[in-house]
Amino acid sequence: MNRLKEQFKKSASVNGSYSVGAIVLVLCVVVLVNMLASRLPESVRKVDVSDNKIYEITDTSKKLLKKLDQKVTVTVYAEKSSTDERIRTFLNKYQALSKNVTVKWVDPVLHPAELTKNNVSENSIVVSCKDTGKSDTITFDEILVTDAYAYYTTGSTDATQFDGEGQLTSAINYVTNDSQNKVYYTTGHGESSFSTSVQDQLDKNNVSSEELNLLMTSAVPDDCDLLIMNGISADLTTEEKDQIESYMKSGGDVMVLLGNIEGDVPNLDALLKEYGMQRVNGYIADMERCYQGNYYYIFPDISGDSDLMNGMSTQMVMMVNAQGMELTDPERDTITTTSFMTTSSNGYAVTEDSQEKGTYVLGAIAEETIEGEDVTAENEKDSDTETETVKSRFTVITSESMLDSQITDSFSTLENLTLFANAVTANFDGVQNVAIEPKSLSITYNTMQHTGLIGFACIIGIPIIVLIYGFQQWLKRRKA
Known part of the structure; x- marks a missing residue:
């Protein structure tokens, strides 16, 4: 025991103990920060780095949700784990913008009777408002929109547009609004x-x-x-x-x-x-x-x-x-x-x-x-x-x-x-x-056409500068 105590008195042991303690402290801080961050709203936790900003919500939707004073339920009839990640992420970010919007998931595999009861199909979203008694149904195909022309010409079924915000905002506006306007177009x-x-x-x-x-x-x-x-x-x-x-x-x-x-x-x-x-x-x-x-x-x-x-x-x-x-x-x-x-x-x-x-x-x-x-005037007392x-x-x-x-x-x-x-x-x-309007899912390539002086500098100018600098360093060391 005396020999062990002597070992801990050495400076190397003391420094090592401090290092271990610092590592443990840092790990505790990291775990604590992650626990606190997980409690933050989805809109704060996740930054939209998607191409064309498909998760970015416009001011139009934000104003609608800010003024929303009725409870709206968004019920998703799909298996959550197998649902397209883009839909899951967007629903979380959208829900976080209003305390009056609640998203519920109903697994049609575990609860098949719910589909018949609510007259909906799998991979559908029902937006409903109890105060007005109105509801609206959105299918996943209306959110992840495919190009029909591309399907018939190439057989491709990949989605070309993302219309999550457009469909949800329109549905919420419909179920919380009693009025409907009518347009006639002439022929x-x-x-x-x-x-x-x-x-x-x-x-x-x-x-x-x-x-x-x-x-x-x-x-x-x-x-x-x-x-x-x-x-x-x-x-x-x-x-x-x-x-x-x-x-x-x-x-x-x-x-x-x-x-x-x-x-x-x-x-x-x-x-x-x-x-x-x-x-x-x-x-x-x-x-x-x-x-x-x-x-x-x-x-x-x-x-x-x-x-x-x-x-x-x-x-x-x-x-x-x-x-x-x-x-x-x-x-x-x-x-x-x-x-x-x-x-x-x-x-x-x-x-x-x-x-x-x-x-x-x-x-x-x-x-x-x-x-x-x-x-x-309707009031009889008022003539x-x-x-x-x-x-x-x-x-x-x-x-x-x-x-x-x-x-x-x-x-x-x-x-x-x-x-x-x-x-x-x-x-x-x-x-x-x-x-x-829907947002495009096409890939945006960062290309530069007709670059002129910029292209000349990147292709020729920078390599020449690097070579001259390297030659100067080599010559300086050789003379030394």
């Missing part, structure tokens, strides 16, 4: 049908749509919250113009996207002029705000209120072969007309015979406050009458190409669909655009 004037991407924007905003031929009805339906003419290229009849005017004078909202108009359209032009807009001849080119020297591929200068700018980070919208307008005095003092999309000052209205330079309007909104008939005031909104975009799927699907960074969805929901009271 009979060369209009275009909505693309899948556009219809998806409407669905996510809880907006239903239905076709309407004005020649087959005497008036715009009473349940119409917004009348859309998408790509109108032929003139309205006098009766149709009268129906639209009557609808707007009673507080109705109308949106027009101009198509490839050839020839005279006096009734359509008269409707535009009534609200302070006048078409100019020819197609619009822009020498300054254009796509790679293609002057008819325009990036409009966008400005507007917060409703139109909601969720737009780049404000990059493309329009092709657009027509132009100039703002004039509306026919009534109650109408206020403002533009929200224009060309630069280097815009041109081009016809076969002329090129007129100017700043042209590519999108405008006319709003009118209408004083209705006097109505008697006073009050005037009912309604508002109408007339939105015009000068090219249907803004919704062309060949543009919206080919340029993922453009915000055409976001601006359209904002323009639609701006017509509804208390409704904000919550349609979030």
Whole structure:
């Protein structure tokens, strides 16, 4: 024992004991930090390093979840361990943003009766709100979206888009909201049908749509919250113009996207002029705000209120072969007309015979406050009458190409669909655009083209500098 005590008195033993104690202390600290970190919310614990930031949640969803005052249950009918990790991770991060969102997992293998009881299939998510009694079902295929074209051409079934945020935010907005808005889109004037991407924007905003031929009805339906003419290229009849005017004078909202108009359209032009807009001849080119020297591929200068700018980070919208307008005095003092999309000052209205330079309007909104008939107050003790005031909104975009799927699907960074969805929901009271586009799962390669001096420096310059430095060091040591 004395010999053992003498060994521990040596400096080497003392230093070794300190080292062991320090290692034990560090291990204890690491374990404690990990235990504390595991208690932090998912949004803090995990940093999104995925390509294209598929776990990054937009401000639109954060605002919705922050204002959420109803309990929402997200029930996942799938085996948790075998569920795609991207879905599991996103659900955890999404749940952490609100105390009113609860995620539950139901294993269909252990509880097969739950599928029949709730009328759902395996690999589905049911979003429900007890307060409203509403529910919405999302399948995994709607979150991990595959390219149908690639499947039929190459047989590939790999997901190309991740739509977790878009589907969940839309479902929560639906189950916690009692109202549903309806859009009618006109036919009979060369209009275009909505693309899948556009219809998806409407669905996510809880907006239903239905076709309407004005020649087959005497008036715009009473349940119409917004009348859309998408790509109108032929003139309205006098009766149709009268129906639209009557609808707007009673507080109705109308949106027009101009198509490839050839020839005279006096009734359509008269409707535009009534609200302070006048078409100019020819197609619009822009020498300054254009796509790679293609002057008819325009990036409009966008400005507007917060409703139109909601969720737009780049404000990059493309329009092709657009027509132009100039703002004039509306026919009534109650109408206020403002533009929200224009060309630069280097815009041109081009016809076969002329090129007129100017700043042209590519999108405008006319709003009118209408004083209705006097109505008697419901309270019998109050014999006073009050005037009912309604508002109408007339939105015009000068090219249907803004919704062309060949543009919206080919340029993922453009915000055409976001601006359209904002323009639609701006017509509804208390409704904000919550349609979030899917995020691409394609791999982004960090490549540099036409590197110039940078490429010369990396390929030749740096190696030469290293060689010269090495030669100097060798020569210095040799002389020493």
